[in-house]
Amino acid sequence: ELFRYGKVPRAQVAIVTSEDLYHFAEASSDTGPYAEARPDALRHLQHTIKGWHRCLWEEGVWVDFVEEKEVLEGGLKSYRVAILPFPVALGDELAEALREYVAAGGTLISEACPGRADRYGMARLSGMADALMDLFGAEHESLSLCGEWGGQMWSPPRERYEVLPPTELAGDGPYSGHALRASFYVETYRVRGGRPILRCDRGVAGVSNDHGRGRGFLLGTLAGHAVATYDHAQSRAFMLKLVKEAGVLPERCGRLLRRRRVWKDQEAWFLINPLDREVEERVEVEGFRRVEDLLEGKSLPIKGKAVPIALQAFGICCLVLRR
Template identity: 30%
Template sequence: MPSLNDATGSRVLFGGDYNPEQWPEETWLDDVRLMREAAVTSVTVGVFSWARIEPRPGERDFGWLDRLMDLLHQHGIGVVLATPTASPPAWMGSRHPETLPRGEDGSVIWYGSRQHFCPSSPVYRAYAAAITEDLAERYGDHPALRMWHVNNEYCTFCWCDETARHFRRWLRHRYTTTEALNEAWGTAFWSQRYDTWDEVIPPRKAQYLRNPSCTLDFRRFTSDALLECFTAERDIVAARTPHIPVTTNFMPFWTGQDAWAWAREEDVVSVDVYPDPTDPLAGQYGAMIQDMTRSQARGPWMVMEQAAGAVNFRSVNVPKPRGLGRLWSLQSVARGADAVCHFQWRQSRQGSEKFHSAMLPHAGEHGRVHQEIRQIGAELSRCGERVAGTHVVSQVAILHDWESWWAGEQEGRLSARVHYPAIVRAWHRALWEAGVTTDFAHPEHDLSAYRLVVVPHLYLLTDTAVDNLVAYVRGGGVLVSGFLTGAADRDDRIRPGGMDERLRDLFGIRMVQERWPLPEGEEVACDGPRPFRGTLWAEELEPSDAETVAAYRSGELAGLPAVLRRGRAWYVSTLPEPAALSELLTRIADEAGVRPVVEDLPPGVEAVRRGDLLFLLNHAPGPVTVGLPGQYRELLTGGPVDGSVRLERHGVAVLA
């Protein structure tokens, strides 16, 4: 199977989306000149070019793309060639309205934007396959081709009649009989029993709360339906070019795809990363997405998109301060990226993304943003061969599961304030601030390589996952879990005792009597080695043989355990305030034998080891000095480092 290394050639790729169809061809020569001067090695072409390639059904206009591919190759720039199927032409929606997605209330999602297709539509799939086949046949042997990029940011949901038929086929494959479906969905509740398959519909807009098990299965189905679209196009290009790797770009922490399942189908795992420059913890957010993507890839991965400056999709779009783009680019390399790309090369002058920044902005080649792009390209050229293909090793895994997220955030839950990504981010932040590099893992993955496994919040756990966690602890691993973990099985059926019995035995909990979600603005005081405040949630636990590490101080839960420990298994029944969670996880990690990459880092400084290189990244608001044991050579400047290194604001050091 081809890999990212087949596209990179043992270097770090640098570039971005290139949309030359928006510009006169005389602009192209200027583009490739500037790309060469900026050390651009790769561009992604054709992402939204369907209407240009197929202006009318069945017609093909490849002449412009032929000239572009040849021009890029002549100037030594590789091409990630996209199938343009994320944005069907207007003629498809007009002539085939059955290809348009429908909302939960049956309303049509019209063309005029992008991603306006029903993933289950056989008409859409046929047109998508036809244009993919022609692209593969025409450019499969082109010397500029480095990688295939299928579609773009799969994110379409649909509740139409064709989707309903597809959903029923998916359910029949999963359950075989309506009797098994009724049992899994608990349809005895509210007289929801299904007698025949034709009665089953997607969870459309309803009078009141919808069946949560049906909704959960529909989320599973939608991820699988989109994945079918991806694999259909992937198989077409792979059959023609088995030596060329294939990817599609994930959106960070996107709810619509089970990225564990998707990553298994990709040669290269890629992601679009857009932290908010106004977020003081944007560096941690970026690190979390990078850790998650690296873990899905099980090795080097690709930044498919990031912004050179401002984006256009927030209510207020602030540009990146000087040096921040460089910091975040090198952070992604530190955490395993072998390709750093942007959206896009030349900033659009029209359309919905004309205010989205680009490598070549409206200010032109002499503008600050483009000059910083040139610096990034030069520095990646300097260190790329040394870092490409190397790995980031972690002794800690954070468990994450899309199905648990889907199940835990449905209608009728205990607290709408519980937002799964925010909880995962809080636990990752605690370890990031402690200087501990983490992987992510699925709860059914082999966890034996990790000294510490962290479960921020997994409401749903399969029997296989529960057995895996128990075996991990019995095998010598240290496990720490957050609240509401293991409450439901794979069908969203609540387990007796409020938590799976095997987990209750593992944590030393006899019973979960009640759960106490906290209203907005309310916290709970907790006593432990150091008093702290619990946020968001509390639980009324009846312990068996567990040690109470911290207890609730007052109120209905006064004296009851907030943090429990039974041997190597810990359970945290609230969300401690950030400093307390960091202190707790630092203590547990230390006892598990996990050490930070660099001891005594100044606040805001991130240290990551990749291969034999040490990356130091300054997210603090001003310059800092980092003490180091021994002597190093700084790869970006070539100078020696002895005992300490000074990092300017947004500064980076890459040390050998």
Template identity: 30%
Template sequence: MSSPRWLRRAGAPRLEFGADYNPDQWPRAVWDSDVRHMREAGVTIVSLAIFSWAKLEPAPGEYDFAWLDDAMDLLHANGISVDLATATASPPPWLTAAHPEILPVDRLGHIIWPGGRQQWRPTSPIFREHALRLVEAMATRYASHPALVAWHVSNELGCHNVYDYSDDAARAFREWLRDRYVTLDELNDAWGTAFWAQRYTAWDEVIPPRLAATHPNPGQQLDFKRFSSDALKDYLRAERAVLRSLTPEVPVTTNFMVMGETKGMDYADWATEVDFVSNDHYRLPGPQSLDELSFSANLTGNLAGGQPWFLMEHSTSAVNWQPVNKAKKAGELARDSLTHVAHGADAVCFFQWRQSKAGAEKYHSAMLPHAGADSDLFRSVAALGAQLASLADLAGTPRTRARAAIVFDWTSWWASELDSHPTDRLRYRQEALDWYTAFLNLGVRVDVVPPSAPLEEYDVLIAPILHVVPAELAKRLDAYVTAGGHLVTTYFSGIVDERDHVWLGGYPGALRDLLGIRIEEFAPLLDDETATLSNGTTGSLWTDRIDLADESVEVLAAYETGELAGHAAVTRRPVGDGSAAYVSTRLGPDGLAPVLGTLLERAGVGSELPSDLRGRVELAQRGDFRFVLNRTDEPIDITELGAAEPTLAARGVAVIRA
């Protein structure tokens, strides 16, 4: 990706700092207090009008912009830029009442009624007509406003409406399939409809994978996931087209949700549709919470091609939507924020500025909490603002590429977790995260990249559960290894092509010859089953009965228990100066560490950290700036890294300039 268009504004580069701002939730008298406290905190930007459609257009075609004019002018007068939302995220009640046919339908045929948010079909022509009319009105009115630095299309597209099974969706799905396959014969071949007498003889017979008597067709399911991501992308393009026609100089973005198990949108495919990548991220509880934060920030930075990106939302403290919503500990607000900056974010923003007093998110933390400015939380916010201001010369600096990468593929994520598979316990993202944690524990920097990235620039590639391997990708990986690269892949990889058709001849299919192994049958494990390996680690979830098909293949670890005792569990095939390795079971972060350590050593890739800091801190780099992030709740001596302060506080971050 070439350098993206960043925010439209004058002045020296800086790291932006701010939040979603919802002045329409508050009396006008509160606004002056808001901007005064924003200036105290060092706020430079806000995202405005995200959920304001009902206030902006109280009746069809009747607009009330006076309040928004006032807010825009007030913010500009106080030196605060505006990332202006198109306000189309949630339609007003008058629209859903007049046109209930815009409401989404779930796979059971139930209508998703108003009362929450995003109650609209991505493929609804009626919704699009009304939404684009609002976008045009807003772009026309604010095109030359000096506060406007970027357009914010909708909000978290697909968060609640990615899968719609309505008649509108069915019609759009058929058109998408016509474009993809051209003929019914090609569609029938792709979906394997000879099975269970599913052959289609007319396009009108094709429907989304609604509730069926038994397992829906897997090809139909996979293509519906692709279509659903594309339908939202097409909607993004429609809003973008209006904005670019009226305000061509103002960059356009929309906030992704690279976090947790949010997987319906193929963000690797979306990244080129925006002028700069934006992301929302919220910490999830659990032992890998901090690692997942870093993983998501890392992936977002690489979706942006290593260029600066915009952290549009995260939380200052507790959220409101988990079963138990715990406040953040001292230092976590800054550490979370700076982890994103370490991986390329040039903007740090929160949901939201002022904590709501009513509504579904009134217990969600904010920059200005219910307790007001006289609070530890607000003081922490202001301290972060000052710290970001001190790092202004970091702005625009790209991420520094690591020597190793984890390949993250949305299509494999979707396909590997379909039903009617050897196990329904497999979790694609969890396996990728486990490898990432193993890298962190070894103190080795690693990138998280989509398959479209320049893979040949890495010395080591980890491709966990790379389930879908089209012929072209198989050729790229073969060429990578032949040229001296070191590939590591895992169980259930290389199994199918892009149509979800099995590569015949034995597993791991498209990667079988490259790995030098052959597997006749899968051997998934029951919940209470494990497998002990000769290197002292323990596998779960999956095993494979591996036959060595090439005499050069090394067995790095074998199974010691169960029916597979004596058979290879981890293999490595040297190929010239390169290699191709296979891990046949889920080892978890602790079990992966020794395996990964061996493979990295063979590839000549090591840690840039002193041995006593490995696993205790994360090291990330942007140009001449090294970020050292304390992963522990204890202070750490980092004298050896040349930091200005020798002691890194618990949950602290040091930024070391070369």
């Protein structure tokens, strides 16, 4: 019954997806004879989503993917944080729904170019959806391509485009000492009520703003690439800081990640070792009277309200706990 009827606790973080954005990115990705001269928007969208998911998953922060239709129906209400990856095409209705989510107490983290085009792919002269300018307390100022930190995976030919050298965005204000490695785009902003949190040689490249009971963060690049491609430690730390400031807590048992399934007085804990070496932990099981290792088929002795667990590199086990 535990595995048949049990439920996984709802995640605290949502990554917002949109079919309109997907089709815009797909149509903007040239696969013809001039492909090398045009950015592959779909590839960038998929890659930055991968980076955000990896960054959070490896920390033990579980994520749900919430489609635009669900957002318009109020589907973000139960999430502490919503992430908006590469939102270059975004309709007015979605922008307004995101503003309402933040006003009600949510935290929105957006990458560069939010609503640069509408849902039909028509460019906005302002470079940003009106509702999002209000939410973030900032206006679009400039947009530049930037070079990569090693090799050439996605940079367009320099003879066709002006491309900035590899750029790192420096933390400002309460984020001084932090950094975010820029990928593909660097967008700068004119601050209109928000607070600068990232800077580069061209100006303010990141803004935060309190809106209603919540907060919006606008990052002037594709942040997910820094983890998906480079596994850049400082970028990862900055991204996690924004999420944790909203009260999101990782689900871990020491160095082990924990994924739960709950049914009445029983729980199943999938413990995952994300490291490339063996890990030993004492896992707290206070409140439970019996613990079984499902894969080994044996009961584990509870000593001092904890059970000892040893997992090989990248190993997994499943504990079944009963109250």
